[in-house]
Amino acid sequence: MKHIIVFRLSAMGDVAMTVPVITALVQQFEDVEVTVVSRPFFRPFFEHLPRVHFFAVDVQGRHKGFLGLWRLYRELSKLKPDGFADFHNVLRSKIVRIFFCLSGIRTAYTDKGRAEKKALTRAENKVFKPLKTMVQRHCDTLSAFGFQVQLNNIILPQPKVLSAKIQNITGVKIKKWIGIAPFAQYKTKVYPEDLMREVIRKLALDDHYQLFLLGGGTEETELLNQMQQKLDNVIVVAGKLTLEEEMALISNFDLMLSMDSGNAHIAAMLGVKVLTLWGHTHPYAGFLPFNQSFDNTLTADRTRYPKIPTSVYGNKQVEGYEEVMRTISTDAVVEKIKDLSK
Known part of the structure; x- marks a missing residue:
C-alpha cells in the first residue's frame, strides 16, 4: 500500500x-x-x-x-x-x-x-x-494495513528558529522557558484561577524562569493579562501569534504546564516535556500526552473523590466534586515544574 x-x-x-x-x-x-x-x-x-x-x-x-x-x-x-x-x-x-x-x-x-x-x-x-x-x-x-508502526524510535522535530516577530515578543532565550496553558474546554479540567495565579507568582520569584501564558479568545486573554500580575518575567502570548508561530514558540519551551487539553498534546508532538494537571478526568483514560510518563502528571485526590474520573472528556459535573483540583497544591505544581525542567 x-x-x-x-x-x-x-x-x-x-x-x-x-x-x-x-x-x-x-x-x-x-x-x-x-x-x-x-x-x-x-x-x-x-x-x-x-x-x-x-x-x-x-x-x-x-x-x-x-x-x-x-x-x-x-x-x-x-x-x-x-x-x-x-x-x-x-x-x-x-x-x-x-x-x-x-x-x-x-x-x-x-x-x-x-x-x-x-x-x-x-x-x-x-x-x-x-x-x-x-x-x-x-x-x-x-x-490492519500491514504497517507495524513503532513509537519508541521516532525522530521528533527540533526547536524552530524564531522569527523576528516572535523574538520581539519573547526576547532572546537566556533562561528556562516555561509555557503555561491554564484553560480547557470544560471547567472540570481547569485549575482554579486563584491557585494558578499563585503558581505563576511563585515561579516568577525564581529569576531562572521566563514564563509564557497561552490561551485564545478575548475572555481568556483578559484573564491571562490579570494572571500576568505585572511580573517582569511573565509574558502573555495569547492573541499575538498565528497557530504556526505559536507552535514555533512552543517548540523552544523547556517545559509546558497544561491542563488535560490541546496545548499538552501540541507540546508533546513537538518533543517538549509536559506537566499536566487533572481534575475530573484522569490520564488512565488514554489521553496521556505522547511520550510523557505518569510521573509528568498531577491528579486530584481520589481518596477524597473516589468517583474520579467522572467522564472521559470532562463534560460531566458531579455534585460535590466542584473543588477537586484544589487537592493539587500550588507547592506541588511548582516543585514538579522545577524538577522536570532541570
Whole structure:
C-alpha cells in the first residue's frame, strides 16, 4: 500500500495525537504517502512531515450533510488511495468509510475502547486501571494495513528558529522557558484561577524562569493579562501569534504546564516535556500526552473523590466534586515544574 488517507476531525488535542503516529509511519515506511483529512485550522500540524498532504474539510459548506459527505468521498477518491484509515470513528467518518469500502478500497478504523472507558468512569463498580493510549490505538489501526508502526524510535522535530516577530515578543532565550496553558474546554479540567495565579507568582520569584501564558479568545486573554500580575518575567502570548508561530514558540519551551487539553498534546508532538494537571478526568483514560510518563502528571485526590474520573472528556459535573483540583497544591505544581525542567 502506497497511499493512505487518515481521517480525523474533532478537537485540537485529538488531531495533535495523530501527529506522532503519522510521523512514525512516514519515517519507518519511506515509500508511503499520507493524506490527512481534517479541519483547515490544523494544517500547520502536518506541514513539516515529508510525503504528508493535507485535505481541508468544509463541514459547514460543501461537505455538510449526507450529500456533502458523498461529495467529500468523490473528491478524496480522485486521489487514488490504497487505504482509508478512520481515526475518528463517528457517524460522519463512518459514512465516508462505507463509501470507500463499497468501492473496493481497504478500510480500517480506530477502536476507541468505549466499553473500557465506560467501566473506568462509572460511579459504581469502577474498573480503575490504565487504558491503552489513543496514540497506540491509532497505531493499531495502521497495523490492519500491514504497517507495524513503532513509537519508541521516532525522530521528533527540533526547536524552530524564531522569527523576528516572535523574538520581539519573547526576547532572546537566556533562561528556562516555561509555557503555561491554564484553560480547557470544560471547567472540570481547569485549575482554579486563584491557585494558578499563585503558581505563576511563585515561579516568577525564581529569576531562572521566563514564563509564557497561552490561551485564545478575548475572555481568556483578559484573564491571562490579570494572571500576568505585572511580573517582569511573565509574558502573555495569547492573541499575538498565528497557530504556526505559536507552535514555533512552543517548540523552544523547556517545559509546558497544561491542563488535560490541546496545548499538552501540541507540546508533546513537538518533543517538549509536559506537566499536566487533572481534575475530573484522569490520564488512565488514554489521553496521556505522547511520550510523557505518569510521573509528568498531577491528579486530584481520589481518596477524597473516589468517583474520579467522572467522564472521559470532562463534560460531566458531579455534585460535590466542584473543588477537586484544589487537592493539587500550588507547592506541588511548582516543585514538579522545577524538577522536570532541570
